[in-house]
Amino acid sequence: MPDYDGQMPSPTYGIQPPHEPDAHVDPLATTALAFSRAANRRWKVQPHEARLAYRSLHRAGAAPGAPLEWMAPPVPAKTLVDGMTVKFTLPVGDGLETESVLIPMPHRDGSVTRTLCVSSQVGCAMGCTFCETAQMGLMRQLTVREIVQQLHVARHVVACPESGRLGMPVKNIVFMGMGEPMDNLDAVLGAVEVLCDHDGPAVPAQNITISTVGRLDGIRRLGEFISRSGFRKLNLAVSLNAPNDAIRSSIMPINRSAPMGALREALITFPMRKSAAICVEYVLIPGVNDAPEHADQVCAWLCGIRCSLNVIPYNPRRESPWRAPTEDETAAFLARCIANGQFTKRRGTKGRAAMAACGQLGNERIRRRRFVPLGVDPTAAPGGA
Numbered sequence: 001m002p003d004y005d006g007q008m009p010s011p012t013y014g015i016q017p018p019h020e021p022d023a024h025v026d027p028l029a030t031t032a033l034a035f036s037r038a039a040n041r042r043w044k045v046q047p048h049e050a051r052l053a054y055r056s057l058h059r060a061g062a063a064p065g066a067p068l069e070w071m072a073p074p075v076p077a078k079t080l081v082d083g084m085t086v087k088f089t090l091p092v093g094d095g096l097e098t099e100s101v102l103i104p105m106p107h108r109d110g111s112v113t114r115t116l117c118v119s120s121q122v123g124c125a126m127g128c129t130f131c132e133t134a135q136m137g138l139m140r141q142l143t144v145r146e147i148v149q150q151l152h153v154a155r156h157v158v159a160c161p162e163s164g165r166l167g168m169p170v171k172n173i174v175f176m177g178m179g180e181p182m183d184n185l186d187a188v189l190g191a192v193e194v195l196c197d198h199d200g201p202a203v204p205a206q207n208i209t210i211s212t213v214g215r216l217d218g219i220r221r222l223g224e225f226i227s228r229s230g231f232r233k234l235n236l237a238v239s240l241n242a243p244n245d246a247i248r249s250s251i252m253p254i255n256r257s258a259p260m261g262a263l264r265e266a267l268i269t270f271p272m273r274k275s276a277a278i279c280v281e282y283v284l285i286p287g288v289n290d291a292p293e294h295a296d297q298v299c300a301w302l303c304g305i306r307c308s309l310n311v312i313p314y315n316p317r318r319e320s321p322w323r324a325p326t327e328d329e330t331a332a333f334l335a336r337c338i339a340n341g342q343f344t345k346r347r348g349t350k351g352r353a354a355m356a357a358c359g360q361l362g363n364e365r366i367r368r369r370r371f372v373p374l375g376v377d378p379t380a381a382p383g384g385a
């Protein structure tokens, strides 16, 4: 379990991404402007030609006629399909891989758009006891390219389960895959700059959500970042998962250094645009955080924070001491929150069979290289405080 000493001092715990030799000439790792300038310096091509190639690579998946060294080398993606949900993995060297999930969002008119859940790290240092990824510990930070590449492959490489065609339209991107995004915030914000680039993937900032377990320094930095033109509408999600400090500290070690009072203050002062709301996630674990009085405490804590509460029925990790909640248990918790006047939604479970659902990412083979025991005693799980 990670050793926290006050607010976490190093955003990387000394585990750095591999050196990116010349990121500016890698079109998946930089913005169109920086790429066209770097290409002009290195290859003496006109900046507008480089910009066109950049645009074509991001939009169409290839830029015919452009020098080979500009292009993203093909990455072998392994896919696992569960209904319309697709989990795919991409190798990032040393036997490690990223995991991403394409979550379908069917619409009334019969069309389907997808949300892409991306990883920001291989593994994670945060040690949340309900999470599969936590059992890997933090193995490596991802680079800007390795984050952006997940969208590139989703849009241009992975086969669509309905049509069989290569690539799927991705509407939203959520940083909710492996890793704590604010533990690798430089790369995450660098990736957001590329993802939002009008000449590149052109994902609107309002369609991107960065989720955190509550790193206060990261929330502050994100607040500064969104004051920049073009990023004002970026969304923040916070993984709360508990009604009080006693329960939260028992399942989320971050709470020992950043308790709920400080987190609440950070959310209240987060510089959101007027129409925005923070997404507060609550993984519902039977016998741990699902009692009626827990719903009341959560709603009282949320009072004064512009937010929507997103209740996620727990998806058991491997060797989980806890089961998933029943439909009735989930419905009862939701009803209690709604009765308290809290805007509350239930997140549907998708991809559980492919270990692609929330909290289930993490390759078992890689995990075996360094298993981090989470030390949970289910009989000692607190029932309230």
Ligand code: SF4
Residues within 6 Å of the ligand: 124, 125, 126, 127, 128, 131, 132, 133, 134, 177, 178, 179, 180, 213, 359
């Ligand atoms: S829930 Fe998120 S922050 Fe916590 S261990 Fe899992 S990946 Fe890390």
